[in-house]
Amino acid sequence: MARSRLTPERESELYGAVLDLLREVGYDALTMDAVAARTHSSKATLYRQWGSKPELVARALRANKPxxxxxxxxxxxxxxxxxxxxxxxxxxxxxxxxxxxxxxxxxxxxxxxxxxxxxxxxxxxxxxxxxxxxxxxxxxxxxxxxxxxxxxxxxxxxxxxxxxxxxxxxxxxxxxxxxxxxxxxxxxxx
Amino acid sequence: MARSRLTPERESELYGAVLDLLREVGYDALTMDAVAARTHSSKATLYRQWGSKPELVARALRANKPxxxxxxxxxxxxxxxxxxxxxxxxxxxxxxxxxxxxxxxxxxxxxxxxxxxxxxxxxxxxxxxxxxxxxxxxxxxxxxxxxxxxxxxxxxxxxxxxxxxxxxxxxxxxxxxxxxxxxxxxxxxx
The missing domain is CATH 1.10.357.10 (Tetracycline Repressor, domain 2)
Structure with missing residues (x-):
């Protein structure tokens, strides 16, 4: 997967938005549409960068570990x-x-x-x-x-x-x- | 609460049905209607005996402890x-x-x-x-x-x-x- 097109700042902003959504609505109700809307990105970009919702969520959680x-x-x-x-x-x-x-x-x-x-x-x-x-x-x-x-x-x-x-x-x-x-x-x- | 009208067998059957429903659909989707239908009892009976869904669920869980x-x-x-x-x-x-x-x-x-x-x-x-x-x-x-x-x-x-x-x-x-x-x-x- 070509992850290079996102800057680290943009990536981190995106992960933050995914975690906020997770806390607000839970995993089942979290949709790629909602992530795209919240982060002003296209669903195509999300799927190209992360492949799937479980992987996006797992990476967002991982990025969260201090x-x-x-x-x-x-x-x-x-x-x-x-x-x-x-x-x-x-x-x-x-x-x-x-x-x-x-x-x-x-x-x-x-x-x-x-x-x-x-x-x-x-x-x-x-x-x-x-x-x-x-x-x-x-x-x-x-x-x-x-x-x-x-x-x-x-x-x-x-x-x-x-x-x-x-x-x-x-x-x-x-x-x-x-x-x-x-x-x-x-x-x-x- | 007058719990005396139910036999212990009937009560235990009812708790078993509540736990089966909990495992199948989870807490949020479990309704008193579904419990009434599954156990062939009236919603009025359920509310009179247990007062509320949280209490019914908690008592069913408690009865489950061996x-x-x-x-x-x-x-x-x-x-x-x-x-x-x-x-x-x-x-x-x-x-x-x-x-x-x-x-x-x-x-x-x-x-x-x-x-x-x-x-x-x-x-x-x-x-x-x-x-x-x-x-x-x-x-x-x-x-x-x-x-x-x-x-x-x-x-x-x-x-x-x-x-x-x-x-x-x-x-x-x-x-x-x-x-x-x-x-x-x-x-x-x-």
Whole structure:
């Protein structure tokens, strides 16, 4: 796909509009027509650049991720986790939470969206997290055979989704930081 | 509310039909008309017995919960958790997971449904879990000041929701049992 014709600014503006629409109407009601109208672009351009609605949505979500885990290397696992938390933004987490809720059902009903999300969001995120965890194993902080190593994504993503249901509050930095210290690190033997 | 006019069998049949409809069409598209038609009852009866759609849905979900945590008391925290897991049913978990996905967005958009769910499902479940955890503290298995004590619901509910997103598989007994041993118990110092 020839993505070169859009400037990074234009691309980012377009992704922002897609996410705004997602939060407003949800995935099922989001149409390429609405994206074209909101962004003053043609549907032909959208399809040429992104191929399909699931891919456009997945790329918009991916562009939305602020923290790049692979850049984090503080020398200790606790330091790396707390740096991840510090790099996130409370307001951004609230918005991400609204997106996740809107997508939970759509993901299940749309295999193409699910695949695009996995390839563009879940897997790169896992790779970054794996890198942080592997360094901790190499430093000898965590035992390579610890069964919690492969469950860290479940702990983190789970806390994110479960908190609004249980506490009626979205996740914020303070909660995430306490959760890392009370749950994630002890499960890893730290 | 006079709920006495329905036999327990009739009530249970009605709740089953509500849950089937929820899985099929989702919360927003579920109407009292559809419930009345599916169960051969009158809308007047439904409203007299349950007051509102959110309450009917919340009660149907509550009736669906198979395990009563307050009945579990094996003498050790690990025993209690593994007994909880043993009392659940893989097929039931798959169905529950479909319900949760269908409700995630509706819960946020419908404060009345959210309140009904909290009162009828989340809070009683918490009470059962609290009882299990309090016994472990009284036995001296877990330190009363352990910060993970109040995060156990987040760990368990989170794993349930996060697994399909991460592994493309619903939660089953084997996963939940491994998760309890690798995450929940170590975070509690066991």
């Amino acid at each position: 923290a790049d885990l692979t850049q984090i290397d503080t020398g200790s696992l606790r330091g790396d986790f707390q740096e991840m938390v510090a790099q996130t933004d409370d307001c951004q987490m609230e918005k991400d939470s609204a997106l996740m809720r809107g997508l939970a059902h759509a993901v299940h009903a749309n295999p193409e969206l699910h695949r695009a999300l996995r390839e563009l969001l879940v897997e790169p995120e896992m790779t970054g997290l794996d890198e942080v965890l592997n360094r901790a194993v190499r430093r000898g902080e965590v035992d390579a055979g610890n069964p919690a190593l492969k469950l860290v994504p479940h702990m983190l993503i789970g806390a994110f989704i479960a908190r609004p249901l249980i506490d009626d509050q979205t996740v914020d930095r303070a909660f995430l930081s306490a959760y890392v210290d009370a749950v994630v690190l002890p499960s890893l033997g730290l | 395990a009563d945590l307050t009945q579990i008391d094996t003498g050790s925290l690990r025993g209690d958790f593994q007994e909880m897991v043993a009392q659940t049913d893989d097929c039931q978990m798959e169905k529950d997971s479909a319900l949760m996905r269908g409700l995630a967005h509706a819960v946020h958009a419908n404060p009345e449904l959210h309140r009904a769910l909290r009162e009828l499902l989340v809070e009683p479940e918490m009470t059962g879990l609290d009882e299990v955890l309090n016994r472990a503290v009284r036995r001296g298995e877990v330190d009363a000041g352990n910060p993970a004590l109040k995060l156990v619901p987040h760990m368990l509910i989170g794993a349930f929701i996060a697994r399909p997103l991460i592994d493309d598989q619903t939660v089953d007994r084997a996963f939940l049992s491994a998760y309890v041993d690798a995450v929940v118990l170590p975070s509690l110092g066991l």
